[in-house]
Amino acid sequence: MPRLSAWFVRSALIHLTLGFTFGGLMLWNKGLPLHPALWRLLPAHIEFLLVGWTVQLALGVAFWILPRFYSSRGNTKPAWLAFFLINGGVWLAGMGAALGAPAPVILLGRVLEAGAALAFAIHAWPRVKPLSPEVKP
Amino acid sequence: MPIVTRTFVKTALVYFVVALLTGMLVAARPVLELPPLVIGLTPVYFHLFMVGWVTQLIIGIAYWMFPKYRRDMPRGYDSLAWTTYALLNLGLLLRLVAEPAQTVSPAPSWGWLLALSALLQWLGGLAFVANTWPRVKER
Numbered sequence: 001m002p003r004l005s006a007w008f009v010r011s012a013l014i015h016l017t018l019g020f021t022f023g024g025l026m027l028w029n030k031g032l033p034l035h036p037a038l039w040r041l042l043p044a045h046i047e048f049l050l051v052g053w054t055v056q057l058a059l060g061v062a063f064w065i066l067p068r069f070y071s072s073r074g075n076t077k078p079a080w081l082a083f084f085l086i087n088g089g090v091w092l093a094g095m096g097a098a099l100g101a102p103a104p105v106i107l108l109g110r111v112l113e114a115g116a117a118l119a120f121a122i123h124a125w126p127r128v129k130p131l132s133p134e135v136k137p
Numbered sequence: 138m139p140i141v142t143r144t145f146v147k148t149a150l151v152y153f154v155v156a157l158l159t160g161m162l163v164a165a166r167p168v169l170e171l172p173p174l175v176i177g178l179t180p181v182y183f184h185l186f187m188v189g190w191v192t193q194l195i196i197g198i199a200y201w202m203f204p205k206y207r208r209d210m211p212r213g214y215d216s217l218a219w220t221t222y223a224l225l226n227l228g229l230l231l232r233l234v235a236e237p238a239q240t241v242s243p244a245p246s247w248g249w250l251l252a253l254s255a256l257l258q259w260l261g262g263l264a265f266v267a268n269t270w271p272r273v274k275e276r
Contacts, residue, residue, distance in 0.1 A: 001204055006275045013266050013273070016192075024259035027232070031239070031251025054191060 008060025145197025152189025
């Protein structure tokens with residue numbers, strides 16, 4: 001597994017752990033109330049599991065297994081950029097909403113997430129290709 | 138495909154169908170005037186989909202395809218993988234019963250079952266992470 005994929009997957013596993021912890025606390029609180037403030041974790045629970053876990057894992061695995069150019073994965077800078085943008089975005093949008101941060105903070109988080117999507121698409125686009133050269137009839 | 142993966146993927150497929158049927162039921166409630174119990178199925182629907190289908194499918198495939206842990210234990214601890222399976226599914230099934238039940242008739246017993254469901258699913262997640270983390274290796 002290339003270094004960037006390992007980073008994506010490790011970060012995804014961390015977000016899975018945190019997202020499950022937030023969800024577990026809220027579900028426990030629904031059954032046996034602990035503190036009403038725990039409901040504020042809902043946006044972080046959703047953001048961490050949908051984007052931080054599922055999407056980030058998909059990006060890491062895609063970077064690993066998409067077709068290569070001989071042994072090269074092409075221009076990897078946008079993919080690295082996507083890694084930093086998605087993690088910054090998830091924390092700003094998820095924890096920002098959970099901690100009651102002002103709306104521009106959550107907006108900035110979503111901008112970073114959208115930037116991550118664009119950066120990863122720029123990296124991955126040329127790698128979506130046939131495995132061998134096409135033979136013209 | 139190892140038996141752990143086959144079990145996870147087939148269970149995930151069952152949840153996929155059940156989740157979408159549950160979603161259909163939730164959408165049908167105002168149209169067909171279904172009982173209030175169905176309102177309590179909304180969070181269950183999301184979690185049947187995201188935990189039962191998406192996450193469980195990922196877990197099954199990751200167990201199969203991720204880099205080997207060790208030559209003699211290529212996929213890590215099988216006991217931990219089975220523990221993950223048992224905890225996640227038992228927790229999710231408890232939620233499927235207890236959450237709608239608590240919505241229509243709040244009772245301490247449903248509350249305890251929900252708390253137990255939370256604990257089981259959380260431990261299932263931790264078991265998966267513990268077994269997978271050492272297999273995420275750079276090469």
